[in-house]
Amino acid sequence: MGLFDRFFRSRNVAGIARDTLEFALSSAEDTHPNEYMGFMRGTPAREFDLGEEIHPDDYVVTDVLVIPGTTSNEMSATVDNNMIPNDMRTVGSIHSHPNGVLRPSDADLATFTSGSVHVIMGAPYRTSDWRAFDQEGEPATLPVLDVDLDDPEAFFDFDQYDIDDELRSGDTY
Template structure:
């Protein structure tokens, strides 16, 4: 399910996680869906069966569990962080905020887009995500 809620920003820890996953999967792309709590992007959902290579990452949207996504995230192994035609098709199916992180995956190497591929401001917020137990 895709959730259309007003997005206020992204948690700094979540952005740090996205950049670290991007670095660790380089030179392959990674992809996931974004989840939000109270209008703040807090989580990245990885779908089973996602295929990743140096040229693309393919999300198996039919594997999406009964959860709400507010957008998508993926990395580009190059420093080009503009959405491709394939990215725009994904954007139209997966919510209102879409993050692309580009090599070398630093804090200045990412952008957020709306569903049509226009850059949108996504403030990075220093919020407490709580202490969740990891199983």
């Protein structure tokens, strides 16, 4: 099992939080004309009041994790694999195409092998300027959900004890 295989686990993704999508679009616009790159993290749907249509074990994309040391230019973004944490909640990737093309490139397809959903955003980064894809690069449905998210600073409020406790619990976030 490789690093990416441990980092990404196939999960059913019910949707993406509106605030998370808006954050990613804004970040991509701020990075323009260079590519933006991040990893999408999910929270179990049972954490939100989403009704019976969504299975409680499905995930809602609630965070975008930008890896330190990521470099980008107008044609690509490169992640330093040594900096990727073993985050059990990662469900896929999100990146921008500054040229506005909302289709995966051959290079994108090579990175789509891990995770269950991948998002490409394109200039000018409006709420309609993105598409979701599955591992094979086929269009995927990713509804935008209105959910209340925790304080983003809470993401950083953990220590090694919390990590060890999550691993011991066998929870497969």
